[in-house]
Amino acid sequence: MKLAIEYLKKQAAFYKNQLLKDTVPFWFPRSIDKEHGGFLLMRDADGTLIDDDKAVWIQGRATWLLSTLYNTIEPKKEWLDGAKSGIDFLNNHCFDTDGQMFFHVTRDGKPIRKRRYYFSETFAVIANAAYAKASGDESAAEKARYLFGKCIEYATTPGILPAKFTNTRPAKGIGVPMIMMNTAQQLRETIGDPRCDEWIDKWIAEIERDFVKDDIKCVMEQVAPDGSIIDHIDGRTLNPGHAIEGAWFILHEAKYRNNDPKLIALGCKMLDFMWERGWDKEHGGILYFRDVYDEPVQEYWQDMKFWWPHNEVIIATLLAYVMTGDEKYMQWHKMVHDYAYEKFHDKENGEWYGYLHRDGTIAQTAKGNMYKGPFHLPRQEWYCLQILNEYLDKA
Numbered sequence: 165m166k167l168a169i170e171y172l173k174k175q176a177a178f179y180k181n182q183l184l185k186d187t188v189p190f191w192f193p194r195s196i197d198k199e200h201g202g203f204l205l206m207r208d209a210d211g212t213l214i215d216d217d218k219a220v221w222i223q224g225r226a227t228w229l230l231s232t233l234y235n236t237i238e239p240k241k242e243w244l245d246g247a248k249s250g251i252d253f254l255n256n257h258c259f260d261t262d263g264q265m266f267f268h269v270t271r272d273g274k275p276i277r278k279r280r281y282y283f284s285e286t287f288a289v290i291a292n293a294a295y296a297k298a299s300g301d302e303s304a305a306e307k308a309r310y311l312f313g314k315c316i317e318y319a320t321t322p323g324i325l326p327a328k329f330t331n332t333r334p335a336k337g338i339g340v341p342m343i344m345m346n347t348a349q350q351l352r353e354t355i356g357d358p359r360c361d362e363w364i365d366k367w368i369a370e371i372e373r374d375f376v377k378d379d380i381k382c383v384m385e386q387v388a389p390d391g392s393i394i395d396h397i398d399g400r401t402l403n404p405g406h407a408i409e410g411a412w413f414i415l416h417e418a419k420y421r422n423n424d425p426k427l428i429a430l431g432c433k434m435l436d437f438m439w440e441r442g443w444d445k446e447h448g449g450i451l452y453f454r455d456v457y458d459e460p461v462q463e464y465w466q467d468m469k470f471w472w473p474h475n476e477v478i479i480a481t482l483l484a485y486v487m488t489g490d491e492k493y494m495q496w497h498k499m500v501h502d503y504a505y506e507k508f509h510d511k512e513n514g515e516w517y518g519y520l521h522r523d524g525t526i527a528q529t530a531k532g533n534m535y536k537g538p539f540h541l542p543r544q545e546w547y548c549l550q551i552l553n554e555y556l557d558k559a
Contacts, residue, residue, distance in 0.1 A: 282318045452468050
């Protein structure tokens with residue numbers, strides 16, 4: 165398998181520069197809250213703070229990022245100190261008395277909102293695991309493994325968490341097996357846990373069995389419990405970038421398992437199906453929502469371009485190319501990379517805008533809010549750098 169080595173070298177240099185000279189410096193050290201701990205991440209284009217509340221998801225994600233940079237790029241004290249600020253805030257302020265985590269807290273950690281699902285916990289798992297590896301803190305390792313067990317319990321015990329819907333039209337989403345698979349991968353690759361491989365197998369099997377539809381070349385976002393399509397607006401709504409994120413999680417697992425050919429085939433199939441449905445052939449970029457039968461989509465932001473699907477597609481296309489050598493994936497990677505860094509990247513202040521109109525114009529200038537922060541973009545640049553360096557070292 166012969167790859168375009170010069171292209172890969174150029175991309176590796178680009179991602180390293182963007183990560184360490186552009187993306188990370190936008191956030192750190194200024195976002196570390198020296199008064200209350202954790203991070204102040206709701207920022208406008210130039211870094212101005214627009215809100216001092218704290219989204220618990222992003223507190224965990226930022227802690228994971230700083231710990232991961234320390235573990236894999238360079239053991240900088242400032243990164244480890246920042247990660248400690250995040251882990252202390254998470255573990256001291258973001259848990260309710262019932263053991264569940266909050267979703268939204270004030271700057272000093274007073275609770276504002278809880279949600280019905282447990283994504284805060286999954287990000288706390290990867291944050292504690294990465295920090296435990298960086299610091300050697302055994303209590304963080306114990307916390308990561310304990311929370312992983314709680315996430316499995318939440319995922320497999322009906323009724324343990326409040327339901328959002330009645331039982332009139334039962335449904336399940338691809339988000340649960342996806343996020344749990346990636347959480348297990350992160351836990352396994354930092355501090356290890358004997359439960360990970362078995363559960364990853366189960367979550368991949370569920371995705372393949374119930375969400376990947378070969379007959380209509382699609383990856384569903386939501387299905388009935390038996391995997392059938394729910395022919396109503398919510399059930400028909402696709403999120404191509406999210407499904408492609410699932411594709412790269414599976415490709416990552418294939419890589420971990422010595423390039424398992426069945427998992428490579430599954431990941432590439434998911435990427436192929438959803439690139440076709442998601443890529444905007446008129447304006448470029450990944451459309452946010454599509455209907456599986458091309459009916460009108462309910463959400464008004466359905467044709468916008470959000471930052472994070474582009475991060476996921478950049479990873480997936482590059483990983484697919486490096487693993488298969490298929491030129492198609494290099495072309496797709498170049499298309500999505502060029503589009504994203506032209507349209508989302510703020511060349512004056514660094515980092516990316518989060519939201520574009522369909523034509524690629526900026527919808528609003530915030531770089532950080534309840535959902536966007538130092539995670540999807542730096543994770544993409546970091547991960548692409550890792551796989552490129554690994555490949556180029558062997559080439």
